[in-house]
Amino acid sequence: MGPFGSNIKVETFVDSGVPIISGNHLRGLYLDELEYNFITEEHARRLSNSLVRAGDIIFTHAGNIGQVALIPDNCDYPYYVISQRQFYLRCDKKKALPEYINYFFHSRVGQGKLLANASQTGVPSIARPSSHLKGISVVLPPIEVQLDWFETVRPMLQILNGNNKENKRLVSLRNMLLPRLMSGELSVADLSR
Structure with a gap:
């Protein structure tokens, strides 16, 4: 607790x-x-x-x-x-x-x-x-079966985790850039450079 x-x-x-x-x-x-x-x-x-x-x-x-x-x-x-x-x-x-x-x-x-x-x-x-x-x-299959299941789903979970981390990075970037764009401190033309 x-x-x-x-x-x-x-x-x-x-x-x-x-x-x-x-x-x-x-x-x-x-x-x-x-x-x-x-x-x-x-x-x-x-x-x-x-x-x-x-x-x-x-x-x-x-x-x-x-x-x-x-x-x-x-x-x-x-x-x-x-x-x-x-x-x-x-x-x-x-x-x-x-x-x-x-x-x-x-x-x-x-x-x-x-x-x-x-x-x-x-x-x-x-x-x-x-x-x-x-x-x-909870119905638990033997640990060997759980390990086999996890080996099958692990690549999908890694992609999911990677996507979540990338989304957080993009949100952080947006939160940093958007106020500067809205205030005119930064223009869209500046972003292409």
Whole structure:
């Protein structure tokens, strides 16, 4: 589970350090490496139960429930802290590949099981998220079959990841150039050079 809200406040943010994962980062299959808020390394060590890394699957249990994303192997940071509305699953890779479990929770069946214990009163939330997650049964083929499946889909996932990174680069370029174009500081003729 993520830390109590009082452990991560705006006053604790710093310019760089350990990034905090929020629901904004859980919009697709993989962690969306957008802009982060950061806390210091020392502060992150005090929140060691909320530290996550590549291969962990992050879930939102309050607010936009049903969000699920895997931290990919080629993530931007060695570790992260999850916010108070998240919880995570770390797979025993001898039994289950994180990619397989991530796809399960993105499926209609997986989303149904994840949201089966949801309350829509007030802020949507999953009651007892850790206990609920532990109680969800997943049909797991033998690890060898999961590895074969992953070898088949890995090239497609690499293309997907590459496209996502390129899209982020293009959005950043657009965000840098568009204000300059709109203000007249830069013209379209200048861009062709």
